[in-house]
Amino acid sequence: MSSHELKTGPLEYRTEEGRLTILGFWIFLGAEIVLFATLFATYAVLFGRTADAPSPGELFEAKTLMIMTFMLLTSSFTCGIAIHEMRRGSVKGLRNWMIVTLLLGLGFLGFEIYEFIHYAHEGATLQSSAYWSSFFTLAGTHGLHVTLGIGWVTLLLIQLTQRGLTPKTSRKFFVIGLYWHFLDVVWIFIFTSVYLIGMVV
Amino acid sequence: MTDHKKRIPTQHIIGFFLSITLTLVAAWAALQSDLSVRWIIIGIMALAIIQAGIQLFMFMHVVEPESQGGHIPWNMMFHGGVLATILVAGSLFTMSFGFSHDHDGDGHNQQEQQEEHSEMEDSTEHSGH
Amino acid sequence: MQLDEFFVTGEPLIYAGMVSIALVTISILFFLTYYKKWGWLWREWLTTVDHKKIGIMYILSALAMLFRGGVDAMMMRTQLAFPNMNFLNAQHYDEIFTTHGTVMIIFMAMPFLIGLMNFVVPLQIGARDVAFPYLNALSFWSFLFGAMLFNISFVIGGSPDAGWTSYTPLAGAAMSPGPGQNFYLLGLQLSGIGTLATGINFMVTILKMRAPKMRMFQMPIFTWSTLITSFIIVFAFPILTVALALMTLDRVFGAQFFTLTGEGMPMMWANLFWMWGHPEVYIVILPAFGIFSEVISAFARKQLFGYKAMVWAIILIAGLSFLVWVHHFFTMGAGAFVNSVFSISTMLIAVPTGVKIFNWLGTLYKSKINNTVAMMWALAFIPSFVIGGVTGVMLGMASADYQFHNTYFLVAHFHYVLIAGTVFACFSGLVFWYPKMFGHKLNERLGRWSFWFFVIGFHVCFFPQYFVGLDGMPRRVFTIIPEWMPLNVISTVGAFGMGAGFAIFVFTILYSYRYSEREKTGDSWDNGRTLEWATPTPVPFYNFATLPHIDSQDAYVKLKQEGKTTFEEDKVEPIHMPSNTGQPFIMMAFMFIAGFGLVFEWMWMAIGGLLAVFVMMVIRSFDYDEGFHVEVDEIKRTERSARRL
Numbered sequence: 001m002s003s004h005e006l007k008t009g010p011l012e013y014r015t016e017e018g019r020l021t022i023l024g025f026w027i028f029l030g031a032e033i034v035l036f037a038t039l040f041a042t043y044a045v046l047f048g049r050t051a052d053a054p055s056p057g058e059l060f061e062a063k064t065l066m067i068m069t070f071m072l073l074t075s076s077f078t079c080g081i082a083i084h085e086m087r088r089g090s091v092k093g094l095r096n097w098m099i100v101t102l103l104l105g106l107g108f109l110g111f112e113i114y115e116f117i118h119y120a121h122e123g124a125t126l127q128s129s130a131y132w133s134s135f136f137t138l139a140g141t142h143g144l145h146v147t148l149g150i151g152w153v154t155l156l157l158i159q160l161t162q163r164g165l166t167p168k169t170s171r172k173f174f175v176i177g178l179y180w181h182f183l184d185v186v187w188i189f190i191f192t193s194v195y196l197i198g199m200v201v
Numbered sequence: 202m203t204d205h206k207k208r209i210p211t212q213h214i215i216g217f218f219l220s221i222t223l224t225l226v227a228a229w230a231a232l233q234s235d236l237s238v239r240w241i242i243i244g245i246m247a248l249a250i251i252q253a254g255i256q257l258f259m260f261m262h263v264v265e266p267e268s269q270g271g272h273i274p275w276n277m278m279f280h281g282g283v284l285a286t287i288l289v290a291g292s293l294f295t296m297s298f299g300f301s302h303d304h305d306g307d308g309h310n311q312q313e314q315q316e317e318h319s320e321m322e323d324s325t326e327h328s329g330h
Numbered sequence: 331m332q333l334d335e336f337f338v339t340g341e342p343l344i345y346a347g348m349v350s351i352a353l354v355t356i357s358i359l360f361f362l363t364y365y366k367k368w369g370w371l372w373r374e375w376l377t378t379v380d381h382k383k384i385g386i387m388y389i390l391s392a393l394a395m396l397f398r399g400g401v402d403a404m405m406m407r408t409q410l411a412f413p414n415m416n417f418l419n420a421q422h423y424d425e426i427f428t429t430h431g432t433v434m435i436i437f438m439a440m441p442f443l444i445g446l447m448n449f450v451v452p453l454q455i456g457a458r459d460v461a462f463p464y465l466n467a468l469s470f471w472s473f474l475f476g477a478m479l480f481n482i483s484f485v486i487g488g489s490p491d492a493g494w495t496s497y498t499p500l501a502g503a504a505m506s507p508g509p510g511q512n513f514y515l516l517g518l519q520l521s522g523i524g525t526l527a528t529g530i531n532f533m534v535t536i537l538k539m540r541a542p543k544m545r546m547f548q549m550p551i552f553t554w555s556t557l558i559t560s561f562i563i564v565f566a567f568p569i570l571t572v573a574l575a576l577m578t579l580d581r582v583f584g585a586q587f588f589t590l591t592g593e594g595m596p597m598m599w600a601n602l603f604w605m606w607g608h609p610e611v612y613i614v615i616l617p618a619f620g621i622f623s624e625v626i627s628a629f630a631r632k633q634l635f636g637y638k639a640m641v642w643a644i645i646l647i648a649g650l651s652f653l654v655w656v657h658h659f660f661t662m663g664a665g666a667f668v669n670s671v672f673s674i675s676t677m678l679i680a681v682p683t684g685v686k687i688f689n690w691l692g693t694l695y696k697s698k699i700n701n702t703v704a705m706m707w708a709l710a711f712i713p714s715f716v717i718g719g720v721t722g723v724m725l726g727m728a729s730a731d732y733q734f735h736n737t738y739f740l741v742a743h744f745h746y747v748l749i750a751g752t753v754f755a756c757f758s759g760l761v762f763w764y765p766k767m768f769g770h771k772l773n774e775r776l777g778r779w780s781f782w783f784f785v786i787g788f789h790v791c792f793f794p795q796y797f798v799g800l801d802g803m804p805r806r807v808f809t810i811i812p813e814w815m816p817l818n819v820i821s822t823v824g825a826f827g828m829g830a831g832f833a834i835f836v837f838t839i840l841y842s843y844r845y846s847e848r849e850k851t852g853d854s855w856d857n858g859r860t861l862e863w864a865t866p867t868p869v870p871f872y873n874f875a876t877l878p879h880i881d882s883q884d885a886y887v888k889l890k891q892e893g894k895t896t897f898e899e900d901k902v903e904p905i906h907m908p909s910n911t912g913q914p915f916i917m918m919a920f921m922f923i924a925g926f927g928l929v930f931e932w933m934w935m936a937i938g939g940l941l942a943v944f945v946m947m948v949i950r951s952f953d954y955d956e957g958f959h960v961e962v963d964e965i966k967r968t969e970r971s972a973r974r975l
Binding site for chain 1: 538539569593
Binding site for chain 2: 009010013019022023026027029030031032033034036037038040041042044045062066069070073074076077079080081084088177178181182184185188189191192193196197199200201
């Protein structure tokens with residue numbers, strides 16, 4: 001393990017530790033794809049098995065869905081800007097855009113919780129049928145990832161205030177950036193194959 | 202992409218507008234258009250894949266030079282995609298026997314069909330004797 | 331909950347188990363206190379991030395698990411020897427075949443191989459540790475606590491009894507109430523996290539931390555097989571994680587995935603389980619292939635024949651491993667078309683595997699074989715594994731499988747591939763690398779005794795099972811009919827032969843610790859071909875004082891020819907190393923508590939444990955420990971004494 005630090009290039013790639021961690025995180029994202037794909041596969045196989053509970057077409061609302069989707073898409077964009085600012089060396093830019101990302105993430109989460117409670121009132125819960133089990137598990141796993149991401153960003157913002165931009169803090173922000181964009185990718189597929197197809201079929 | 206000092210992140214802005222547009226097109230196709238269900242599904246899944254690509258290439262910089270051309274990240278994403286396809290398509294393919302008889306998601310219907318099925322088995326047994 | 335509900339009661343064998351656990355625990359505690367070894371245990375082992383020590387801990391735990399699984403096996407064989415035996419009742423028998431399978435695959439085979447990978451791979455590629463040493467320690471402790479969680483089930487709460495495949499609806503809450511099945515779900519979940527982390531860790535290590543100039547196609551074959559195994563782990567383990575989580579939701583939170591109510595689909599469990607399960611088979615066999623390749627090439631004293639073909643065969647097997655899962659449930663009724671597709675993909679696997687067999691034979695051809703114990707295990711593997719492989723192709727034919735399915739023919743097949751493949755490889759690899767790990771060889775004469783007992787016992791045990799299977803004996807029955815008795819008696823005799831072989835192996839370890847000559851050079855077998863033999867024995871904690879430039883396959887052969895070592899005094903620089911930490915141990919101990927709470931559905935305990943895990947993660951996030959540097963003087967001192975300069 002050499003501790004040689006490069007003098008050029010983005011901060012997060014300058015130490016070997018940074019390069020290894022970023023690569024490791026990409027590999028972890030490969031595993032995450034499979035994790036979500038398994039949930040999607042379960043959802044697809046159990047599609048239509050609603051038993052006595054309402055069908056998704058009766059419950060899904062286009063308006064809430066579009067608000068949630070735009071919030072998450074925008075948060076992915078602001079997160080990208082935050083990393084762009086970080087590479088320009090701007091602590092302030094990074095911090096402010098990251099806080100915007102955080103707020104959008106919280107907003108998304110709020111809508112998702114509201115949505116789940118609403119469905120539960122209509123008689124669709126984790127326990128009501130195979131279809132709804134798979135729906136709540138798929139959407140819930142995504143929501144759980146967003147929650148963890150919010151907690152993680154908060155920790156990193158504290159560390160940024162404590163330490164400023166170092167190879168280590170910028171590596172951490174870069175990695176959470178990848179994570180956040182990835183969650184957006186997953187949401188795009190949930191939006192399409194769960195909500196849109198659920199409303200069509 | 203290599204110029205990190207650039208003030209305006211053009212690529213991010215283009216990517217953002219593209220993803221908003223694609224989302225709207227997908228929502229329109231699913232909710233407003235009068236395409237057939239099959240074409241809606243194919244169309245919006247294709248749009249989703251394009252959007253995933255936008256996130257990967259324009260936001261996550263999967264192939265930026267700092268990660269040595271993104272050789273390994275790209276490989277992981279590609280193989281992850283292959284695996285995802287195998288998982289979803291393979292499960293549907295293998296499990297197809299399980300839900301061929303309740304396509305409209307009605308439990309009673311399933312029961313009836315099963316009864317019908319067992320009746321048919323009974324009758325073949327009888328004819329065998 | 332009453333105490334007599336908490337502990338398993340009413341079985342003399344289990345009382346004996348409890349007493350022996352208590353005795354062993356007390357004697358360990360006594361030993362540690364009496365010899366004042368607590369500090370040593372904490373500093374040297376529980377907090378270590380050194381890949382070599384972690385590897386050794388993996389192997390020791392795996393040997394303990396091999397003992398546990400082996401005792402299960404011999405109990406089953408005793409019960410099955412004669413018709414109407416009353417040694418085990420049906421319930422106890424079901425629990426034992428379940429734990430035997432789970433322990434052997436998840437807590438013996440994988441950890442044993444991961445232990446060897448941990449010890450060997452960084453040395454083979456000229457790295458000073460794995461890419462993420464902290465994560466590596468985390469992996470080990472998650473495995474060990476997962477194994478503990480699974481293993482305590484037989485004295486607390488009751489063991490799972492739905493088979494290692496845990497098929498629903500039998501394994502669901504309706505038909506298997508109580509904590510037993512939850513132990514399976516959470517024990518596997520906990521250790522699965524660690525396995526996934528290991529996969530990521532080794533991929534990054536091998537891809538990024540090779541010695542200067544070492545190209546991918548110059549890596550030793552064991553490293554190659556580790557890389558590809560890691561790739562399979564990364565893509566297969568999340569499937570298990572999800573499948574286990576879904577069944578946990580079913581059992582603990584009332585979801586309806588695999589239930590018979592709410593339009594659940596029990597067959598989906600089998601589908602998900604084998605989507606992970608088949609790649610898992612290759613996770614335990616590919617490293618074994620790597621070990622045999624190393625051992626055969628070392629003791630045939632030749633470069634491996636067809637190195638590139640070997641690598642591509644491994645890659646092809648890895649790819650196919652994701653496309654054959656349905657062959658485990660042909661009889662479920664997916665239909666002729668689905669079965670045909672998977673029948674063909676299954677039989678395709680025989681092609682690259684055949685290529686590998688010919689590569690090993692090609693390496694042996696016209697070579698001067700050095701007949702050590704490690705080599706004997708490798709030589710015994712080839713014909714035994716071929717028998718297992720050929721019967722595997724028979725099972726792969728969907729229409730014929732309707733005849734073989736769930737009979738002893740299948741049991742014989744998978745024991746022939748897993749024992750002759752994985753277990754022989756574990757023994758072979760352990761004997762081969764033992765001097766590097768412990769500074770002395772295992773006694774060869776005793777090693778031969780254990781080899782012959784084990785290998786002959788293995789064939790005597792499992793070969794008759796093919797025939798008793800064709801005679802119609804189903805697997806997982808706890809009693810036999812008189813017609814099956816003769817072959818079953820033979821099989822039981824063989825099982826005890828294997829038990830004797832294992833006992834002699836353990837005795838060999840103790841005997842060699844006392845009497846074997848200590849190693850003087852790093853190249854214990856005089857014909858090491860890869861970089862791990864270039865290090866002195868015992869290996870310094872930083873592994874390599876200086877990193878050699880690699881420009882050929884079998885790097886150490888070239889180094890020896892050129893008279894170079896991994897200690898070029900004028901080139902020594904300070905080496906950066908990671909610091910020890912107790913965090914992984916503590917974090918996973920909390921995870922164990924959370925898992926235990928969830929097993930008994932005590933939510934306060936589960937939530938409390940998880941919160942403590944999160945606190946540990948926050949602590950880790952704020953931990954900016956940068957490790958330390960080993961100074962040039964210290965390196966020179968260490969190397970001079972190790973190399974007796």
